[in-house]
Amino acid sequence: xxxxxxxxxxxxxxxxxxxxxxxxxxxxxxxxxxxxxxxxxxxxxxxxxxxxxxxxxxxxxxxxxxxxxxxxxxxxxxxxxxxxxxxxxxxxxxxxxxxxxxxxxxxxxxxxxxx
Amino acid sequence: xxxxxxxxxxxxxxxxxxxxxxxxxxxxxxxxxxxxxxxxxxxxxxxxxxxxxxxxxxxxxxxxxxxxxxxxxxxxxxxxxxxxxxxxxxxxxxxxxxxxxxxxxxxxxxxxxxxxxxxxxxxxxxxxxxxxxxxxxxxxxxxxxxxxxxxxxxxxxxxxxxxxxxxxxxxxxxxxxxxxxxxxxxxxxxxxxxxxxxxxxxxxxxxxxxxxxxxxxxxxxxxxxxxxxxxxxxxxxxxxxxxxxxxxxxxxxxxxxxxxxxxxxxxxxxxxxxxxxxxxxxxxxxxxxxxxxxxxxxxxxxxxxxxxxxxxxxxxxxxxxxxxxxxxxxxxxxxxxxxxxxxxxxxxxxxxxxxxxxxxxxxxxxxxxxxxxxxxxxxxxxxxxxx
Numbered sequence: 001x002x003x004x005x006x007x008x009x010x011x012x013x014x015x016x017x018x019x020x021x022x023x024x025x026x027x028x029x030x031x032x033x034x035x036x037x038x039x040x041x042x043x044x045x046x047x048x049x050x051x052x053x054x055x056x057x058x059x060x061x062x063x064x065x066x067x068x069x070x071x072x073x074x075x076x077x078x079x080x081x082x083x084x085x086x087x088x089x090x091x092x093x094x095x096x097x098x099x100x101x102x103x104x105x106x107x108x109x110x111x112x113x114x115x
Numbered sequence: 116x117x118x119x120x121x122x123x124x125x126x127x128x129x130x131x132x133x134x135x136x137x138x139x140x141x142x143x144x145x146x147x148x149x150x151x152x153x154x155x156x157x158x159x160x161x162x163x164x165x166x167x168x169x170x171x172x173x174x175x176x177x178x179x180x181x182x183x184x185x186x187x188x189x190x191x192x193x194x195x196x197x198x199x200x201x202x203x204x205x206x207x208x209x210x211x212x213x214x215x216x217x218x219x220x221x222x223x224x225x226x227x228x229x230x231x232x233x234x235x236x237x238x239x240x241x242x243x244x245x246x247x248x249x250x251x252x253x254x255x256x257x258x259x260x261x262x263x264x265x266x267x268x269x270x271x272x273x274x275x276x277x278x279x280x281x282x283x284x285x286x287x288x289x290x291x292x293x294x295x296x297x298x299x300x301x302x303x304x305x306x307x308x309x310x311x312x313x314x315x316x317x318x319x320x321x322x323x324x325x326x327x328x329x330x331x332x333x334x335x336x337x338x339x340x341x342x343x344x345x346x347x348x349x350x351x352x353x354x355x356x357x358x359x360x361x362x363x364x365x366x367x368x369x370x371x372x373x374x375x376x377x378x379x380x381x382x383x384x385x386x387x388x389x390x391x392x393x394x395x396x397x398x399x400x401x402x403x404x405x406x407x408x409x410x411x412x413x414x415x416x417x418x419x420x421x422x423x424x425x426x427x428x429x430x431x432x433x434x435x436x437x438x439x440x441x442x443x444x445x446x447x448x449x450x451x452x453x454x455x456x457x458x459x460x461x462x463x464x465x466x467x468x469x470x471x472x473x474x475x476x477x478x479x480x481x482x483x484x485x486x487x488x489x490x491x492x493x494x495x496x497x498x499x500x501x502x
Binding site: 046047049050051053054055057058059060084087089091092093096 | 148149172215233265280306324356357359464465
């Protein structure tokens with residue numbers, strides 16, 4: 001992950017995420033199946049949990065609880081999930097989650113992540 | 116008759132009724148990370164013999180052992196410190212010592228248990244008998260700035276070495292007077308992510324995430340300061356993303372060489388421990404997490420970060436190459452050798468199993484059920500420096 005491509009993503013991500021968030025605020029994401037949602041919950045709890053803690057209270061990475069994320073814009077969180085954060089250990093997850101899936105993860109994290 | 120005696124012995128152990136004549140040299144525990152539970156295991160009979168519940172959040176939990184091998188001190192992510200009796204199969208005492216912890220260590224004389232904490236960043240020392248707080252060393256690397264602590268290791272002289280992720284330093288705290296520790300600081304490099312002490316207790320290595328290389332402190336001559344080894348092993352090439360931090364825990368020194376995970380490269384780095392120069396690289400099938408030598412040093416076993424965490428590569432240290440590459444299960448998080456290395460136990464988190472292999476010739480011997488197992492820690496760790 002070079003700094004350059006990180007910046008590119010930060011610029012692009014809000015544009016890509018914005019239409020989805022209009023949809024998300026109206027209703028739950030229609031295109032995610034229950035099976036896929038279960039996979040994403042497992043991914044977040046187990047694999048994001050390596051750094052952020054299985055209970056998402058934080059570890060080497062920051063806490064991902066609703067309180068910790070309250071003041072963070074969803075668009076930038078989606079960009080972080082998908083593109084990573086250069087200069088920190090946060091890697092880009094785009095080969096494993098789509099923009100829309102990252103949007104669902106962020107929405108659930110901000111609301112209180114399912115067990 | 117022999118079978119009957121074994122049955123009787125294991126029944127007694129399970130029932131934890133009164134004192135039994137039994138050593139702990141072949142016992143251990145398996146952390147069930149999602150259930151706040153440890154399963155007690157017997158490596159001679161390859162069977163679980165007890166379960167202890169109520170240990171809190173055990174994601175990233177680890178344990179160290181009392182010097183008599185009877186008690187395990189389990190460090191939970193939620194700051195819980197639990198003292199477990201392997202013989203009676205029960206929880207002796209549990210305290211909540213911080214908000215967010217990452218592991219711990221026990222002193223050379225066995226009297227002090229030290230926990231390393233992310234929040235509040237620093238280390239805390241406890242009496243191994245009572246778990247009474249003795250002292251603490253806040254990781255305040257600059258006025259008002261506290262660092263997460265990683266890579267805590269016991270080193271000879273009742274000292275503990277550890278690294279500051281945010282502070283970029285190695286600290287060595289001397290607990291000769293357990294209530295008044297004395298700490299020395301050594302600049303290390305950007306973002307140390309974990310550390311280890313060599314099996315002889317002489318060298319402390321801190322792996323760096325923020326730059327290529329490893330910081331090394333010679334504990335016999337600490338006045339010389341930490342120096343960097345394996346500098347620029349990536350030679351400016353673009354790093355691969357790291358989906359799980361490598362660990363340096365475990366005995367990865369074998370046959371005069373240290374085997375270390377590269378960061379952001381699918382390679383194991385080989386370093387000569389006489390000169391501390393790189394002498395080789397071994398390509399492997401993912402980002403290494405644990406690189407652990409069998410106790411005799413002939414084999415080095417490697418597991419991997421997501422998404423390659425179903426794989427195991429086994430390096431033959433004579434041939435200096437991978438001789439077994441296999442996919443034993445889903446979510447292989449940890450491995451532990453029996454004291455003399457004839458078996459290795461692997462935790463398969465997403466299969467809810469612990470898998471047991473003979474190491475030579477490689478053969479699956481069996482499995483035991485466990486809910487989302489992570490750390491496997493045998494009591495033989497009681498007698499090793501750095502475990």
